[in-house]
Amino acid sequence: MRTLPKLIANLPLAMVMGAAVAEENTFNLNIPAQPLAAAIEAVSKQTGLQPFYADGALVGKQSPALKGSYSKREAVEKLLAQSGLDYTFTGDNTVAVKAPAAKSAQKAKTEEPVVLDTLTIKAQKANVDQPFGSYLDPSKIALARTATSDTAQMLNGTPGVSFSGGGGISSRPVIHGMADDRLRVQVDGMNLISACANHMNPALSYVAPSSVLSAQVLAGITPVSMGGDSIGGTIRVNSADPEFAEDGKAPLIKGQASTFYRTNGDARGGNISASIANEHAELKYTGSTVQARNYKAGGNFTTQNTKNGSDVVGSSAYKSENQSLSLALRNDDHLAVIKVGQQNIPYQAFPNVRMDMTGDDSWFANVFTKSQFQWGNLETRAYHEDARHKMNFLADKMTTPTRNMPMDTHGVNQGLSVKANIDMTDKHLLTVGSEYQRYRLDDWWDPAPGSMMMGPGTFWNINAGKRDRIDLFTEWEGRWTQQWLTQLGARVGVVEMSAGNVKDYKDSTVAQRAEATAVNGQNKKQTDVNIDWTALARYTFNDMQTYELGAARKTRSPNLYERFAWSRGAMAMFMNNWVGDGNGYVGDINLKPEVAHTVSATANWHDAKQEDWEAKVTPFYTHVENYIDARLCQPGNGVTCASPSSGFNLLQLANFDAHLFGVDVSGSKLLVDTAKYGSLTGKTVLNYVRGRNNDTGGNLYQQMPFNATVALEHKRGGWSNTIETQIASSKTDVQAVRLEPKTAGYALLNLRSSYTWKHLRIDGGIDNLLDKNYALPLGGTYIGERSVAGTAVPGMGRSFNVGMTINY
Known part of the structure; x- marks a missing residue:
């Protein structure tokens, strides 16, 4: 499994040989029964599929509802199943829809062939899919792979996301x-x-950008069928869907190889994939690697660095390798996909955390099935994930040659789910399902040889941590008329948590054993019963106006660290910090689940053909009961906390009352569209959010200030070019108890370009063209070399990015 670097080293040869897999996406569709033309437009918008059909061919025809995971071919097949129309895929992203062929062979010989007048349905902008949902443009996903190795950053520019x-x-x-x-x-x-x-290993870090083929963001008002145990929204990222050979045709062999380089941080890497398939089975391999040194800011930002220059962001280097193998089987209306994968991160430094990742090895197995029936479809999934994580100090944080503090974590995450989408009528869809998740966690710190403080025994931060969740949900969607759509859902979940006995490094005296003994004497078993509901409505006033309104109750139980991080010793508290502020934290066994009540609305205006202009406004308000926030550490378990002399705080978690509100605004306008010069489109996204702790009167942590993205996109033939400005106002609404740093406003200029010719794609770009020196509003506190409070982590300076991809 560790031979991947050698494989990537031969990428140029692999690219010449052209080994790779055609990337056909799987899309999570939620399209109600409606006129067939509108349904095809919705599929086109979400998948990038370009349908061709004759004028009037779809008039008077209705589509069934689509809800679940579909490839482009599967979506088209179900939409047209009862339409009496035929279709042919003329390419990976184009489909021709036409009247059925003549039934009589003799008639076919004697009649002149029918020639259809065709029109192209462009990717639509109308929100005729999931209410309050945002889908990433497939072309944007492809371009982002050259610009970033952080999968989360591929969502940059999505309304409401920072x-x-x-x-x-x-x-x-x-x-x-x-x-x-x-x-x-x-x-x-x-x-x-x-x-x-x-x-250090959040969910999106487990997947490489090269493996992302589709992404969906649902903010706040998330249907109960798409996520529980959360209050802020849902993000769904999917890799390529299996692609099978046509019946009776030769095996389908496809592939891809790509490589990229970014000057800032000397970041380089690549990926390869290959597949072979017949009409019933597909076997696919994917692999990727990336590594980078410390990146540079746009200028000097600190006087604390001693190992690096004042413009170098210490502790920002990383290396990662991902591999996966999948087997897909298809038979009539049934599909099964078995996928296994492995990730190895030899090192990843963190500029806003006291520790660094010195090893992260994980593997997963994921089995998915989908079956189509006359009544609807049934989806099942079972998965297993095993992660072994190590922390210590990398070179930039080695303040002394012998500094050493090994920390280990082992997590096992298993899940089962089943979901049925039932077509009650051609206008009503019922979804029922259940999810089960079983999570186990051990977090221990071995003694450091020669250390009087960190030894002689092992420190147990969390021992035999357990978090089990089982949910049941039901959701009903009705398309009452062509104007009105409603969706109602309810979800009930039970979360059970517990942990075993803990232990300090030393237990040779009563005083050293006192805190651990007090913690071990507590009842750590906790059971939460969580209830969610959502109510959504969409009204299409006419072909130029759509309005949405939603309300939801969402619940989240605390995680294992929030409840069971136990030590009030300063050193141990500093090692528990998942927010990047440099402070130390202790949990609370008695934390209550967070309960969020959200209301949101969307107004969407656009031209009748949805090709010229669009404007969308989404205000929202959320009130959170039992919001988990921080306060200064209070005495507990016989220990009194005191803030250390380094200027950081020791904090403990507690429940508070809080609220958040804001608005997302987005829009686009086609400025030029000619055969000679191509098309030029202006786009903008504006976001504002504010969060307050109602009990303390203070600000909530990491609330992004007003920010905007303004871009001009030019397309002509195989060329695609973008000039983009990212703007953020100054961040002055900071959380005092966490010593959150204030940041100045900034404006960045980015250039990107790509050219596609047959099987070759070339990408290029310049991020932060003017090399601006700026701080990240949500980057946390910079402790990349020394643990000193007061400096925000800076953003990246100018970087020239290039990439090349070959498909076969």
Whole structure:
């Protein structure tokens, strides 16, 4: 499994040989029964599929509802199943829809062939799919693979989304001011969990950007069938869907090889994939690797560095390798996909955490089945994930030659799910299902040889941590008329948590044993009964206006660290920090689940053909009961906390009352569209969010200030070019108790271009063209070399990026 670097080293040869897999996406579709033309437009918008059909061919025809995971071919097949129309895929992204062929062979010989007038349905912008959902443009996903190795950053530019800083491949998305475990993040249907006291391995870090073929963001008002145990929203990322050979045709052999380089941080890597398939089975391999040195800011930002220059962001280097193998089997209306994968991260440094990742080895197995029936479809999934995570100090944080503090974590995450989508009528869809998740965690710190403090025994941070969750849900969707759609859902879940006995490094005296003894005497078994519901409505006023309104109650139980991180010793508290602020944390066994009540609305205006202009506005408000926030550490278990002299705080978690509100605005306008010069489109996204702790009157942590993205996109033939400005106002609404640093406003200029010719794609770009020196508003506190409070982690300076991909 570790031969991947040698394989990547031969990428140029592999690219010439052209080994790779055609990437046909799997898309999570939720399209109600409606006129067939509108349904095809919805599929086109979400998948990038380009349908061709004669004027009037779809008039008067209705489509069935589509809800579940579909490839482009499967979506078209179900939409047209009862239409009496035939279709032919003329390419990976184009399909021709036509009247059925003549039934009589003699008639076919004597009649002139029918020639259809064709029109192209472009990818539509109308929100005729899941309410409050955002789908990433497939072309944007492809371009992002050259610009970033952090999968979460591929969501950049999505309304309502910002990012909490971490390692080079481990930032965490923030939706409407809520991040990390407050979001439900699914990778190929698996609900992944970070196995680390510093959350160095968040869910999206387990998948490489090269493996992402589709992504969906659902903010706040998430249907109960798409996520539980979360209050901020759902992110669903999927890799390629299996592609089978046509019946009676030769085996389908396809592949891809790509490589990239970014100047800032000397980041380089690549990926390869290959598949072979007949009409019933497909075997596919994918592999990727990336590594980078420390990156540079746009100028000097600190006087604390001693190992690096004042413009170098210490502790930002990383290396990662991913591999997977999948087998897909198809028979009539049944599909099964078995996928196994492995990730090895030899090192990943963190500029906002006291420790670094010195090893992260994980593997997974994921089995998915889907069956179509006359009544609807049935989906099942079973998965197993095993993560072994190690932390210590890498070179930049080695303040002394012998500095050493080994920390180990082992997490096992298993899940089962079943979901049935039942076509009650051609206008009503019922979804019922259940999920089970079993999570086990051990977190221990071996003694450091020669250390008087960290020894002689092993420190147990969490021992035999257990978190089991089982949910039942039902959801009903009705398309009452062509104007009105409603969706109602309810979800009930039970979360059981517990942990075993803990232990300090030393237990030779009563005083040293006192805190662990007090913790071990507590009842650690906790059971939460969580109830969620959602109510959504969409009204299509006419072909230029659509309005949506939604309300939801969402619940999240605390994670294992929030409840069971136990030590009030300063050193141990500093090792438990999953928010990147440099402070120390202790949990609370008696924390209550967070309960969020959200209301949101969307107004969407566009031209009648949905090709010229669009404007969308989404205000939202969320009130959270039992919001888990921080306060200064209070005495407990016989120990009194005191803030150390380094200027950071020691904090403990507690429940508070809080609220968040804001608005997302997005729009686009086709400025030029000619055969000679191509098309030029202006696009913009504006986001604002504010969060307050109602009990303390203070600000919530890591709330992104007002920010905007303004872009001009030009397309002509195989060329695609973008000039983009990213703007953020100053961050002054910070959380005092966490010593959150204030940041100045900034504006960045980015250039990107790509050219596709037959089987070759070339990507290029310049990020931060003017080499601006700026701080990341949600990047946390910079402790890349020394643990000193007050400096925000800076953003990356200018970087020239190039990439090349060959498909066969």
